[in-house]
Amino acid sequence: MATEARRDVVVLEARAERAEGGWRPAVRAASLAGVVVAWELATRLGGIPAVFLPPPTAVAAELLGMATGGELWRSLQASLVRIVLGFLLGTGAGVVVGTVAAVSPLAEAVVDPLIAATYPIPKIALLPLLVLWLGIGEASKVAVIAIGAFFPVAVGTMAGIRGTDPQLVRAAVSLGASPFQVVTKVRLPASLPVMFAGFRLAAGMSLLLVVSAEMIAAATGIGFTILHAGDLMQTSKLLAAIVVLSALGVLSTWGLQALERKVVRGRPH
Amino acid sequence: MQVRFESVHKTYRRRDGTEVPALAGVDLAVASSEFVSLVGPSGCGKSTLLLIAAGLLPPTSGRVVFEGDAGGRPRTAVVFQEFALFPWRTVLDNVAFGLEVRGVGRAERLERAAALVRQVGLSGFESRYPHELSGGMRQRVGIARALCVDPAVLLMDEPLSALDAQTRQLLQEDILRLWETTRKTVLYVTHNIQEAVFLSDRVVVMSRRPGRVREVLSVPFPRPRTEALLADPEFGRFCHRIWSSLKEEARAALEETHGDGSPA
Known part of the structure; x- marks a missing residue:
């Protein structure tokens, strides 16, 4: 055995740890800016006709013109009234129906099959029926949005209330809470995070449905503006309206997140 | 009893x-x-x-x-193995829960809850939420919550x-x-x-x-x-x-x- 024993020495030394992901915000901003710049260059230098794709600067100018001329605010107001009314009606009904169905076995037996059968229907398909019932005015558009907003909230609320940690319910009952108090003081607050997931889906649904409804049966609103601009080949106006929609979507998400941070307390976010 | x-x-x-x-x-x-x-x-x-x-x-x-x-x-009142604290309530509001559902007025229940929070050694943590506490502290809250209704x-x-x-x-x-x-x-x-x-x-x-x-x-x-x-x-x-x-x-x-x- 002539092999010599080898001594390996491994030293793990201190080294400066770099903050991870510090580059992220910059890349995120650059990603958006890069697309806008590329788009601008492609339209200015690439010879793409403005009627197919106007440059971002032209879209911005159009947006500014719509804002100063008042057209933007008129259509924004028309759409927002429909969205807000429909969203509030739909989510409000969703919370109430979801809660009752989760708490009462009878209500559950009544509501569950109805929801299962109607949930998969694309809600916009109901618009002609709603117009027949409620007329071509605001009511039918608000109703279709309310129906769209109802389902995710009802389903989310039901899941949240049924899924409440049974230990928390036990704790509340052992401390003297009535069945009603168990719902209001334990099951509902415990369900808030799931309910907010429903609210976010409902907000997206509202935006989708307002545009669809306005394209089918309206003379005002962002959806109408888009369709009308398309018909007249006013492409920059069409794109300006789409930018407004994108902003609405982002703002509603931020708004709901801010509300959730305020309302959903005591949990790491 | x-x-x-x-x-x-x-x-x-x-x-x-x-x-x-x-x-x-x-x-x-x-x-x-x-x-x-x-x-x-x-x-x-x-x-x-x-x-x-x-x-x-x-x-x-x-x-x-x-x-x-x-x-x-x-x-009776129960202290649970997994604490079973309400995560959306502060320490003080968790401890006061039993009095709250029994209709004890806000001022009185918070006063009694605060006394129990002190008794279990959690003074200064009244407005913390359960997830901010260690396991031992959480169970102190659980004990204070059960004692707060003064069970027989x-x-x-x-x-x-x-x-x-x-x-x-x-x-x-x-x-x-x-x-x-x-x-x-x-x-x-x-x-x-x-x-x-x-x-x-x-x-x-x-x-x-x-x-x-x-x-x-x-x-x-x-x-x-x-x-x-x-x-x-x-x-x-x-x-x-x-x-x-x-x-x-x-x-x-x-x-x-x-x-x-x-x-x-």
């Missing part, structure tokens, strides 16, 4: 219709101001017995009798099992100190023999499932007790005496319960 279990049976029914007996006739009396621990192999139904006493679970047959004047106080009988379901060894030791002493000042009737479920002996007046050894009372031992060590008791050879001998009683049950239970996931 005195608690008497009179041939309490509990049988769980599984989804497939088979019946699992959890308790097979428990007879036990806990005297007023007595601290009684239940020890037994896992799955012996000791937690089930506690839930029955709490009114959270009906017995299949038999009954639990509470005797004595509660003086308008609630009969305090039911504790393995309150220290979810904690690490050192925290458990510290809380054990806190529970002893709290009990010696309040002298409440306590029924305490644990699988830790030292803990049971250290805290209790009597230790009830339960058989394996279906649970019944196998043996009841009076703890001979005088009060007030201190942690020095834990180093006393007599203490070790007494614990070992209980372990001998428990061992064969625990071993048999271990062999029987393979693959059986019915509730404890």
